[in-house]
Amino acid sequence: MKILIIIPAYNEASRIGEVVRNVRETVPGYDILVVNDGSRDETSHAAKSAGAMVVSHPFNLGYGVAIQTGYKYALAKGYDFLVQMDGDGQHDPACIRDLLAPVLAGETDFCLGSRFLGLESYAPSLARKVGMAFFRWLVSSLIKTSITDSTSGFQAFNRRVIRYFTTEVFPCDYPDADMLITLHRAGFRILEVPVRMHASATGKSMHAGWRPLYYMFKMLLSIFVTLLRKRQE
């Protein structure tokens, strides 16, 4: 049984080494792949010297593309399970086992780590809270499962999902709420478990400046067209 942990990273040289070391200490024996998304700093070197395998994009392609590169690697190398976490130290490696357990046990195909299910995590800003609440309601009612943290990038899933995500159906810009709906409509089982998340040290986020507006628009459109598409089994 092969398990791969993928960590997408963009200009994370200062933190990626520590993240990789933490993961190695917490879950020794799992392979770690850092997807360096065209960083202009020493991210690749830092990750390698911490003991991770590194795949480097020739230029910056975005978070969604980076994780998909990881999925393609996992598929090509025959991994059975995959855990995905952020490279900025937000996600607590101690939760990897909790995240993997239901997938390994075959209880679910896709396990999402939620910061809102009990374990003490940082509190997001008010604007983000409102946006999150809206998408939480929308996603939960669409897929008929309670989802509290649809934007979470802390996930674990099995080979069937890996294979599914390497196809063109995977939404490469901001893959979260619409990805869950696509998964649900394709017949995969989705489960949420509590995880611990820390606030990002530099406060650098994918959702800054004007991006939240674009994010809202893109996500609504994407969810809408996902619903228009035919179900794929």
Add this chain to the structure above:
Amino acid sequence: MPLQQQIFALIVSALVFVIVIDMVRKRRLREEYSVLWLLTSVLMFVLVFRYEWLVALTDLIGAGLPTTTLFLSSIIFLMLLSVQFCIKISQLTDQVKNLSQENALMKREIESLIENPPIEQQEKP
């Protein structure tokens, strides 16, 4: 239609037609993008000699003046063109994404082959 206008429209449509054909000949413009341009220049050419068609079209769409119809069609033409570009750009973005991913994975594969060469090659000096 005044003679001046006719001559001007003829020159423009002929120029567009010849330039587009020449670009395709020199392979600087792909055939798929030339279609819209050629159609437009042919349409302009026809309308110069069949001015009554333009008038009929103007009546049909309820515009006041034939010039309005011309402006409207040129705007529609430009819109179609940019939609065509957007579709192509979306396709290209997807292809670039897939290529870069493959490139990244292959680079990783080569690196790992260099680090751990297959056994039969290790034995050679």
